[in-house]
Amino acid sequence: MRRTAIMVGALAVVAVAGHLSSATAQSLVEVRAADTKYRYVDWNYTWPNAAVVDVFYVGVPGSNEFNLGGGYAFKRGGLVLTPLVYAVFGNEGTQRGVKVAVLAFFAKDGWKLLSFIGHYAPVSGDVRSYQVLDTLDLTRTFGTRWEAGVQAGFFRADGSWSTQVGPLLKVNDRLGAWAVSYRFGDQNEFRAGRVLTF
Numbered sequence: 001m002r003r004t005a006i007m008v009g010a011l012a013v014v015a016v017a018g019h020l021s022s023a024t025a026q027s028l029v030e031v032r033a034a035d036t037k038y039r040y041v042d043w044n045y046t047w048p049n050a051a052v053v054d055v056f057y058v059g060v061p062g063s064n065e066f067n068l069g070g071g072y073a074f075k076r077g078g079l080v081l082t083p084l085v086y087a088v089f090g091n092e093g094t095q096r097g098v099k100v101a102v103l104a105f106f107a108k109d110g111w112k113l114l115s116f117i118g119h120y121a122p123v124s125g126d127v128r129s130y131q132v133l134d135t136l137d138l139t140r141t142f143g144t145r146w147e148a149g150v151q152a153g154f155f156r157a158d159g160s161w162s163t164q165v166g167p168l169l170k171v172n173d174r175l176g177a178w179a180v181s182y183r184f185g186d187q188n189e190f191r192a193g194r195v196l197t198f
Helices: 002-021
Strands: 028-036 039-046 053-062 063-072 074-076 079-090 096-108 111-124 129-142 147-155 160-173 175-184 190-198
Touching: 053 079, 063 096, 079 111, 129 160, 147 175
Parallel strands: none
Antiparallel strands: 028 039, 028 190, 039 053, 053 063, 063 079, 074 079, 079 096, 096 111, 111 129, 129 147, 147 160, 160 175, 175 190
8 A cells, every 4th residue: 555655645746846847948057256255146946836945055054954945936916925834954954944935026016025024934943933034125227228226134033123225226138137236234135146037
């Protein structure tokens, strides 16, 4: 009986994977780095049915975290909300946990808002629960390729807040976008990033 269940499950996974891989989809790759030794690499894949898989690494001094998750994108007009759930694996302190997050995008009349906010709940290890906003970008388009605005973010753990906010400049091209920002706060930070879509 157990063997039959495994076979049926394997066939179902193959059938679903085969169906999804034959459909038109979109991939997004994002890389960010900062003079504070912050680093971020993300791969995001969205199927035509709006199912999303998202895998990212984020690192700061003393923390290297891998997030593997997915969710579903809900779209209404210029608003896209994507609730996500991640399994989280940290390199330090035998960190294991779950992260729930929301990715939000809104565009209207040349204004764009992009935001990722999440809550981490530990399952094991030394890393306690935290909340993160990384980042909230509000921009206004000008010309055919440029966006200017403000970028904000925060990290909250053990009741302590670390916040940053500052100017943001983006330039769009046929492959995606480049972005640079300088954020002021508990730690001033120059950040640069590249997004590729295909």
